[in-house]
Amino acid sequence: MWAIASGIEGNLAAYEAVVADLRKSRQEVENFYLLGDTIGPKVESNQLIKRIQQPRKGEPTPLVCQGWWEEQILILHALGRTGSPTELIDRYGIDMTKTLWDAIDSTTLEWVRTLEFEFVELDCFLIHGSSLSVSDELTPSIDPIHAIDRLSRMDVNQLFCGRSGLAFEYRIESGSLNSQVQTLDNLTAPTPTILSNRRIIGVGSVGRVEGKASYTLYHPESNKLAFKTVRYGTKKGFG
Amino acid sequence: MKIAVMSCIHGNYEALNAVLSDIDRQQAEKIFCLGDLVGYGPQPNAVVEMIRSLDIPTVQGCWDEDIVEGLNACECSYPSILAEKRGKRAHEWTNDRIHPEVREYLAQLPLSLREENLCFVHGSPHNQHEYLMPEVNAFTALERVMATGADVLFCGHTHIPYVRTLDAGQLAVKVRQPEGSSTKQFTAPLKQIINAGSVGEPRHGRPNATYVIYDTDDRLTTLREVKYDYQLTCQAIIDNGLPAIFAWRLAQGLEYAERAEDPTHVCER
Numbered sequence: 001m002w003a004i005a006s007g008i009e010g011n012l013a014a015y016e017a018v019v020a021d022l023r024k025s026r027q028e029v030e031n032f033y034l035l036g037d038t039i040g041p042k043v044e045s046n047q048l049i050k051r052i053q054q055p056r057k058g059e060p061t062p063l064v065c066q067g068w069w070e071e072q073i074l075i076l077h078a079l080g081r082t083g084s085p086t087e088l089i090d091r092y093g094i095d096m097t098k099t100l101w102d103a104i105d106s107t108t109l110e111w112v113r114t115l116e117f118e119f120v121e122l123d124c125f126l127i128h129g130s131s132l133s134v135s136d137e138l139t140p141s142i143d144p145i146h147a148i149d150r151l152s153r154m155d156v157n158q159l160f161c162g163r164s165g166l167a168f169e170y171r172i173e174s175g176s177l178n179s180q181v182q183t184l185d186n187l188t189a190p191t192p193t194i195l196s197n198r199r200i201i202g203v204g205s206v207g208r209v210e211g212k213a214s215y216t217l218y219h220p221e222s223n224k225l226a227f228k229t230v231r232y233g234t235k236k237g238f239g
Numbered sequence: 240m241k242i243a244v245m246s247c248i249h250g251n252y253e254a255l256n257a258v259l260s261d262i263d264r265q266q267a268e269k270i271f272c273l274g275d276l277v278g279y280g281p282q283p284n285a286v287v288e289m290i291r292s293l294d295i296p297t298v299q300g301c302w303d304e305d306i307v308e309g310l311n312a313c314e315c316s317y318p319s320i321l322a323e324k325r326g327k328r329a330h331e332w333t334n335d336r337i338h339p340e341v342r343e344y345l346a347q348l349p350l351s352l353r354e355e356n357l358c359f360v361h362g363s364p365h366n367q368h369e370y371l372m373p374e375v376n377a378f379t380a381l382e383r384v385m386a387t388g389a390d391v392l393f394c395g396h397t398h399i400p401y402v403r404t405l406d407a408g409q410l411a412v413k414v415r416q417p418e419g420s421s422t423k424q425f426t427a428p429l430k431q432i433i434n435a436g437s438v439g440e441p442r443h444g445r446p447n448a449t450y451v452i453y454d455t456d457d458r459l460t461t462l463r464e465v466k467y468d469y470q471l472t473c474q475a476i477i478d479n480g481l482p483a484i485f486a487w488r489l490a491q492g493l494e495y496a497e498r499a500e501d502p503t504h505v506c507e508r
């Protein structure tokens with residue numbers, strides 16, 4: 001069984017809730033993926049990253065890839081794939097550059113630098129955004145032709161992503177398309193291209209909604225998916 | 240209305256002249272150009288001046304971009320080191336000779352043009368450097384047309400003309416979310432990709448210039464192949480000190496040996 005999560009966004013309590021839920025399930029987690037946005041623009045992110053790097057006995061070690069927030073902090077430190085933090089400023093305003101800069105300490109930054117962009121395992125591609133970019137937000141209402149494009153760019157049957165924060169399975173059950181090519185010397189007969197059973201899976205968001213963490217379980221042998229939601233208290237005790 | 244669409248003139252003035260005369264004979268009312276005005280060939284300035292004097296709506300090609308921006312594409316643009324070396328020499332030659340106003344003109348060319356349900360790009364709507372080969376997966380091809388919102392996508396860049404008709408598209412999609420699931424059926428309307436070939440550096444196996452005529456009323460495409468005195472251009476290539484292999488290639492109408500391994504690969508630099 002695989003557990004796949006995304007968007008912790010520095011929310012330590014939410015992460016603890018997911019890890020506790022996995023432990024409770026008593027099933028062996030072979031792979032535990034965190035598909036980016038593990039950090040968010042808050043100091044707690046540093047504590048979370050320490051926690052992630054030191055799994056307790058019986059806990060799976062997460063495989064972590066870069067997300068949107070990781071990309072933003074790298075850009076601020078001139079370590080990103082693009083030069084200027086335009087996307088960050090467009091979305092959150094100029095003050096966010098300082099908030100994010102101040103929040104993430106150098107140890108966390110070094111850790112972010114070591115992260116992969118994506119994972120490929122069996123016929124699955126696991127990434128924060130999509131095969132197009134880290135910002136590409138795939139949702140349940142995506143156009144099917146675009147969905148097929150994202151899948152075929154990586155030549156996989158299943159694409160797991162976390163950018164939208166939503167939990168969903170978008171399955172192309174069947175598809176066919178005729179194609180006919182005329183060249184200067186030749187006209188081919190119309191040829192059908194057939195495809196079936198490809199899907200995009202939104203794995204939910206651990207930390208975005210306070211008090212409610214969602215993630216996804218996947219069984220590679222049976223191809224079964226389960227969307228999990230864990231409720232947790234945001235304040236401990238009666239204090 | 241009959242329109243003519245041409246691409247990849249590549250500094251070959253003789254070929255351009257021949258194609259323009261043929262367009263006259265075909266009585267096309269409007270001409271569109273899909274870029275790559277310069278590169279490889281010996282008359283880049285004359286070609287650009289001709290296109291400008293005729294006010295032909297033109298998109299920027301990969302070579303036009305490289306002349307303006309400087310070569311910064313990764314090695315993926317070239318199928319081999321040898322091809323890369325030749326490409327670089329042609330780039331330097333063109334870069335040294337191009338007039339400032341020609342460079343300015345190339346710099347301001349748009350990446351795509353739109354005319355009613357027709358869209359015009361150089362490589363693909365996503366990237367000037369992407370090769371939309373006729374054998375690209377049909378759904379991928381359809382995505383490229385749909386990305387433009389048009390019904391017909393005109394492109395060049397491969398130097399081999401073709402018309403690809405994508406039809407009878409059907410898709411069944413099931414969406415499952417924690418709050419419920421739904422099934423949707425989609426039908427894709429008929430779409431076409433029309434590759435205009437190459438005026439000045441054809442690769443379809445003959446030295447003749449190629450372009451297309453499209454009739455917007457009956458949606459019919461005619462692939463045109465135009466004979467001209469390519470030996471004049473070959474001679475000018477050699478006289479100007481461009482790599483002789485370009486003259487050989489022009490006379491054969493062939494791409495020299497290699498092909499890119501993954502034609503849909505898009506350089507992200």
Ligand SMILES: [Zn+2]
Nearest residue numbers: 247275396398
């Ligand atoms: Zn070209």
Ligand SMILES: [Zn+2]
Nearest residue numbers: 275301302396
């Ligand atoms: Zn080109």
